[in-house]
Amino acid sequence: MAVRSNPSTSGRYAPPATVALENRAWPSRTMSRAPRWLSTDLRDGNQSLVNxxxxxxxxxxxxxxxxxxxxxIEVGFPVASQDDHDFLRMLIEGDLIPDDVRISVLVQAREELIKGTVESLAGARAATVHLYNATSPQFRRMVFGMSRSECKDLAVQGTRFFLKYADRLLGDCDLGFQYSPEMFADTELDFSLEVCEAVMDVWQPEQSRPIILNFPTTVERSTPNVFADQIEWLDRNLSRRENVCLSVHPHNDRGTGVASAELAVLAGAQRVEGCLFGNGERAGNVCLVTLGLNALTHGIDPGLDFGDLNGIRRVVEWCNEIPVHPRHPYGGDMVYTAFSGSHQDAIKKGFDARSRAVADGADPATLAWEVPYLPLDPQDVGRTYEAVVRINSQSGKGGVSYVLSSRQGLELPRELSVEFAALVQRTADEWGREIEPDEIVRMFLTEYASPRFLTVPVTFRKPVPTTLHVQGDPFVVGSDRADSLGDLGAHLASWGLRVDEIRRIGAGAADAVRDGVVVYADCTIGTRTVWGAGSAASLDIATRSAVSAAITRALRTSQPNREPARQPLLGAA
Structure with missing residues (x-):
């Protein structure tokens, strides 16, 4: 379908205003510690749900x-909803709030609402009242019909009402105060500063009674760098800065909420409000999972536990009745998965390098994470390596080899890996779908690992050159095992095979390999190279099984069997 542009529509939208900020510092800064986090899943997130x-x-x-x-944790808007009020009271009266957790409640800058909000907090040990009013020209003109001075007076009077009722009703509560100029990103910077200064003149922040000034991109309209400029401008110009916690509340209307939050922190923000997996109005609030794990992958402790990310996701999905997208950063089903053959090969080599380092004595808990295409170790968030590589028609030898290595501990010789990967790729094309790891294992066993020995003589016109690739058996050719290897060579010679070389390959990690040996036999029969695989407790039996499988394959007259028959795992025969 042809896509037609309509040049006239672009004229209906204006670019965002820029900030005249000389010598901006945020572009050259790096994050050194995580900000304070506030979850608004129970307020901003909850109000955006269908149910x-x-x-x-x-x-x-x-x-x-x-x-x-x-x-x-922002737990609700108690005067806007009976459900929110009842939930707040349940938390307080049921003593369900830990001593080190501060709850927050939202309220508009109106006296009767502020009074009811403060009353709803009776009995709370530590709470923050979050006062807000919209300050943008659009809202002043179209929604409220207010002048700038009237808008500022609303915020000032709201702060006075809060102090009035807080002093009267909540003497024993560790009570905090937060003010947000809603629609901040669309408000003139000088006016945002003017309103916040007027609010602080009433609150009189000091070390023992700080204030949170929260600046939301209520609707995200500008690029993240403009938001960062706005925050740095405020960071420079707010008075009593040492007693102000500069907070941001990014939304994701343009798809850049995470970037806006991160650049805002570089610009001076000390606190970020958001929701798990980005739930929220319209395109959502900024995702605190993404922000927290972004910090972790830069070596910064986020101060949040993501060790069971699948479990976190299940709870969030159940609570919100919204599935997390399979491509969602860090938490989606497919974000630790590679289908591309080149990606799979690089990932496998990265894991192999880690295995070698650990075998040489490195501590896996402190070993630097360096695996291509994986910015985060899946195990750090409770995911397993088994799902990292998934196989379809786009996959290559690296992915197939990784599956066999992770599932069975099998380290295939490169030539065999290339041959088997081609078989898997053809099968994926024929089946028209992804091939599951267990299917790949069965396919390999069916094709290459015959569990039986030849029971009839095999006669070749001339000796068949054979190379043995041995995995998992600690041997050195020419050592005290030379006699047994010589006996093995003599036995294979009776079958018409000539062992030209024995190569040692990686030991692997599967239990079936740790106490035994896997042998891959590479036999050149005429013009054809034929592979077989065998596993046993001894080198002798494993080799005979591998050679038997190779000869059996050579004697087949039909095409290789691509249907993954149910067979025992390698070594079970």
């Missing part, structure tokens, strides 16, 4: 957030 969470789902989400290590 808002039931009480049991809310409690499951709250418990998940606490278990992950969140110390600031």
């Amino acid at each position: 808002p969470m039931s009480p049991d789902r809310k409690l499951a989400m709250f418990d998940l957030l606490v278990g992950m290590g969140f110390k600031e």
Whole structure:
């Protein structure tokens, strides 16, 4: 279908305003520590759901957030929803809030709403009241019909009302205060500063009573660098900066919420509000999973526990009734998966390099993570290596070899790996789908690993050159095992085979290999190279099995069997 452009529509949209910021510092900074995190899954996230969470789902989400290590959790908008009010009271009256967790509640800058919000917090040990009002020209003109001074007065009066009712009702609560100029990204910077300074004049922040000033991209409209400029400008110009926690609340309307948050931190933000897996209004809030694990992959402790990311995802999906996309960073089903043959080959070699380093004495817990195409060790988030490589018609020898190595401990010689990968690729084309790891294992065993010995004489016109590739058996040709190797050579000679070379290959890691030996026999019969594989407790039996499998394959008159028949695993015969 042809795609037609309509040049006239572009004129309806204006580029974002830029910030006149001299000598901006954020482009040359690097993140050295994680920001403070606030989860708004139970407030901003919940209000965006088709079916808002039931009480049991809310409690499951709250418990998940606490278990992950969140110390600031926005639990609702208690005067906007009876459900939110009841859930807040359940948390407080049921003593379900740990001592080191601060809850937060949202309220608009109106007296009756502020009074009800403060009342709903009775009995809380530590809480933050989050006051907001929209400040952008669009809202002032179209929604409220307010002037700048009237808009500022709304924020100032809201802060006074909060102090009035907080002093009266919550004397024993460790009460914090947060103010957000909603629609900040669309508000004139000088006006945002003016409103925040006026709010601070009322609150009078000091070391014992700091203030959180939160700057949301309520609707993301600009590129992340513009948002970073806005935040750095505020960082430079806000007074009483030592008593201000500069917070950001990015949304993802342009798909750049994560970038906006990260650049804002470089620009001076100390705190980030968001949701797990990016839930939220429209295109969502910034994803705290992505931000936290981005920090981890740069060597920064995020202060959050992502050790069971699959479990976290299951709870979030159940609570939100929204599936996490399979390509979602870090948490999606397919993000540690490679189908491309070249990618698979590089990943396998990366894992092989790690295995060699560990075998040489390196501690896997501290060994630098350097595996191509995998910015994060899947095991760090509770994922396994088995799903890293998946096989379809685009896959190559690296992926096939990785599956056999990870599932069976088999380290194929390169030539055999190339041959078998071609067979797998043809099969994937014929089947028209991905081939599961167990199917690949069975396919290899069916094709190359005959569990029986030849029972009838085999006569060749001239000796068949044979190379043996031995995995897992600690031997040295010419040592005290020379006699047994000589006996083996004599036995194979009676079959018409001449052993020209014995090569040692990687030992592998499967239990079947640790206490035994795998042999791959490479036999040149006429113009054809034929492979066979065998496994046993001894080199002698494994070699006879491998040679038997190779000769059996050579005697076949039909094409190789590509149907993965049910056979015992290698070494089970």
